[in-house]
Amino acid sequence: MRQSELYTKTRKTLPKDEVANNAKLLLKAGFVHKEMAGVYSYLPLGLRVIRKIENVLRAEMNAIGGQEILMSSLQDPQIWKQTNRWSDKEIDVWFKTKNEKYGLANTHEDPITNQMKQYIASYKDLPIYAYQFQNKFRNEPRAKSGLLRAREFIMKDLYSFHETAEDQEHFYDKIKGVYAKIFDIVGIGKMTFLTFASGQPFSQYSHEFQTVCQSGEDTIYLDSKSRVAVNKEVYNKPTLKNLKLQSKDLQECRAIEVGNIFKLGTKYSAPLNLTYKDRDGKEKYVVMGSYGIGLGRLMAAIVEITADVNGLVWPAAIAPFSAHLIELKKGAAVSFYNQLCTRGAEVLYDDREVSAGEKLKDADLIGIPVRLVVSEKTGNKVEFKKRVSRTAQLLTQDEAIRKSL
């Protein structure tokens, strides 16, 4: 894409109420627009990152037999009353429309449990894995962390339906591996840790994936050797004993919860009467699990961790473009740009008529992994520089293309 045609621009002024580094950088670089506290719109560059994250998650969900759906944002109070979750006392972040006629989905366990009554009758119908990318709405009292804690955000939520708790546990353990793989792919695997957190009625603990980061809202206690952590909310002697951890080995860290997984047992299936006939013809409640990753929060966590003083630094798998082609002499890079496109590279081509300094500064701020400069000096060659590196190399066009794919 030609940058002269990209309607967003980098900006210097920021909304006065913005204090979070992730949001400041994403606003400056033109990835998001702030609508209100905790509410952001995605601009072309930001949406490209969200779609890349979505595609990584979709591939992993499909690989384990997930079936993609899209549930409604508007929620039926009748369903949530049956699970005793309509009251603001039970869920304190509800958004409801006037006269409480509808809720806005803060999660989707309740409606998907209700929906499955249509499709689950026998053990032969199980297991089922259904997932979606859909908005969640949560009326967060504090919304000061930018896209780490938004009032409206896209979540990948997966729900699983099983015959027995053992089946669900088996799947739950599988998902741990899938999530670890996802965080590796998007570039934050090394600093992301499986963390024991407070459980549900049907399990002593739930698990979170916590990414160690100074600006995180959570506190965890991390055993770097075993790569296991404990959330502050369950950091106590019984937990340490259970998990065979010693407090002297644990380090207190700030962290961002980038994923969580739950054993739901029959918490939803019992009140909503989601049952199946087992192999002996007995009617039993379906056993459920749920597994979430917030896309905007994941994007923001990556920004918090990878950004440097000059701007964003996108990991290759989720970068808005794979290469940023900068031309410092009008028209000098056109044919090279066409070659890159033909060879299948995703390129942002800075063909704007602005100073070299502005172009290079904007490239650092936008944070595309590879920068290619074509100038008077480079002749037939191209200056190749990774965003994470300080040094550049002069490469032939062909070498530069191969390294930009």
Place this chain on the structure above:
Amino acid sequence: MRQSELYTKTRKTLPKDEVANNAKLLLKAGFVHKEMAGVYSYLPLGLRVIRKIENVLRAEMNAIGGQEILMSSLQDPQIWKQTNRWSDKEIDVWFKTKNEKYGLANTHEDPITNQMKQYIASYKDLPIYAYQFQNKFRNEPRAKSGLLRAREFIMKDLYSFHETAEDQEHFYDKIKGVYAKIFDIVGIGKMTFLTFASGQPFSQYSHEFQTVCQSGEDTIYLDSKSRVAVNKEVYNKPTLKNLKLQSKDLQECRAIEVGNIFKLGTKYSAPLNLTYKDRDGKEKYVVMGSYGIGLGRLMAAIVEITADVNGLVWPAAIAPFSAHLIELKKGAAVSFYNQLCTRGAEVLYDDREVSAGEKLKDADLIGIPVRLVVSEKTGNKVEFKKRVSRTAQLLTQDEAIRKSL
């Protein structure tokens, strides 16, 4: 995909309050789930159709220089007060959260106009074409037409920003052609007509694309020869005179509005003060247009038009799968299924252990364009039948694959 793994099933019972044919068929075939009156969730088959429609629209939007974004559902009352559209008297379908703290987007003209103040300063920044696929929420008093008039629905909305009314009109005329192409691709081009409807302050008429259909909610007067129609709301002598139409040539029809396009002039840019410096350095209001297509309504319109007594009949471009492979002898079609997948066909493979009658009936109901039957009788060959055709042919596997791609 193996049908035994698809979690949805065809169903016989329907929600009691469902009266619309499109929703009845989509519910029966397992494409959607009804959450409440006017609120539907997309199940795996339904979401595949929506994504196909989305991809058709995205390709056309990108081809004319559209840049994809994603705006928020939660709306800031301050912006809508500036355009005098916050009041329920001005917009009678508003959903608002308790205490009117937020609105739910019923459209996005107002916030995108506000957003563009960040990015438009000079005539050099124009034109801009930005579009999205995003939910709209409208508290429709009647929601009896299934997915033709939902309270929550995905819309493709494109917004254009120009220097002058002439520029906008030029783009507006271009969009007429793009929309006609889109309706051709999705299979309803022949019965879809450019229709003059009531205008905005800045234009005498707006244009709708109306698909002639008995179950449509609108009434139009159609001149079949010129393929131009007039919406009942502007069907009067001055309009006929303006458009050089004669009442004797016009036929009254029911129709579904599948798209609409607007000349907005400065309706939003003036109150929100979206200006640009023109070529003479003068500050002027940006001239805008907007162009919408509702994805769920388009899907429902296609159902209303193409379905027959046996079920859905999907046009190839938006079918959930390109071929439905039915095996009438256990395991007989496995290797053929693998071949189809290897060759890149999108196949739903009915490997369920149910009767031949049920399989064939379900195939008709689900409405995939091509049906391939492998049975004792077919030997090494395959019975190929189009959903729209009554007769089947016996083809070699290779011929059948080529005709299913």
